[in-house]
Amino acid sequence: MSAGTSRRDWVLHSYFPSKVERIEAYFTGHGYEPHRHDTYAIGRTLSGVQSFRYRGAMRHSLPGGALVLHPDELHDGMAGTDEGFRYRMLYVDPVLIQQALGGKALPFIAGGLSNDVRILRATDTFLQAMEHPVESLEEDDALHDLAHALEAAANSRRGRRAPDYQAAERARTYILDMNGASITMDALEQVSGRDRCGLSRDFRALFGTSPYRYVTMRRLDICRDLLLAGSSLADAAVCAGFYDQSHMTRHFVHAFGLSPARWLSLLKSR
Template structure:
């Protein structure tokens, strides 16, 4: 019998909060364009990250950087129980204002500043967040990430406004295809400089950002009752198999399994 489950918490914005339990294997190697910041509540949460097997235990904070490959599995036969919040880099940038995204080395931190800054997001899923409460918590979280990560080794000038114009344009296209010619035109920034800035400021490439916006739409459609093939086509993928490949690469599980896990 499959005892794995995932619960979702209410959020005023695009932030996703989950609580989950896995009895054994959780996720195959995947990457997404958000921070995944969490707390192991019970058991041992093991994962490969930057070619090292790491183990998250209760009492610490787990911070997976955007676009870093990772998986997930139980470190013992007891399984693992955890809560996680997925924060888009744009929300961190609204606080940091164009500085490079903070990177927590090794993905695990025992720093009390980061632990305390996550408290609001680590509440039980039946505790709804108010808009101002979430905004205050985001500010605290961004500041804690910056403080714990420290200063980046290298500094150079980034055109945050140009990257933001490109990101806004991609969002306005709602999953439709976008070219570097278009992004160069709407941002006013030379394409390769824009691509480099986009990666530093938002943690992923413009193309992957487009793909992940399609997957966001696909997940919403699946949860509203769309069939896999219909959701794939509506979200802008060529077909169901095209969507499934990207879904596994982003979420670590096939879309059908992901849908089954959405409740106890």
């Protein structure tokens, strides 16, 4: 797919059925405000210089390497040159990584950039052009390969007590069943059979974020679906469990680096 001669920013989603979200995008200057989402963001710069602040330093992604941003790590995005930058990215739910690793702490790739050939090979399936569908079995194989590539390439944290995967998974399932409704830590303690401090620590290690942030992100998932279906910002916010549109917009920007209106306009501009 060609970016053409237009200098207008755009974001293109793959709408084939998939367990992961895949996008291709182009930005001429400033792309994203500082934000953090509860998925791995793994991608490649196709052209230009993709610059971003990550863990206290400015990083620069060039064509040929991979970006591997850990869940819940604050980052932004901008063009490193006047040329702008074009890239592909996939967003991988840590739950999919856990299905392959079986309850280990999530792999962490230092610095957010990698030239590890194992990661590059494992992402080939997902980082094809958006019009290329990924078959279900092909996707499952690719997720398995990606999980183990991340584990092999990560700087391991040795000596740490193994997290209680079953307890954390009970809490996560309860959150999903509540579908955006308010949840208390007391309820999560009861459902999981784990004290709140241990549960919070294990939840972060296994799923990349806190229980509260996980609830918030599921509400934002509902919002995005409703907005794409034509709901107003105000209606989507209330239906998803936020107090009002302002409350939802604040969390949307913190999670995605864009306002809901800007996000919708980019999807429509390509």
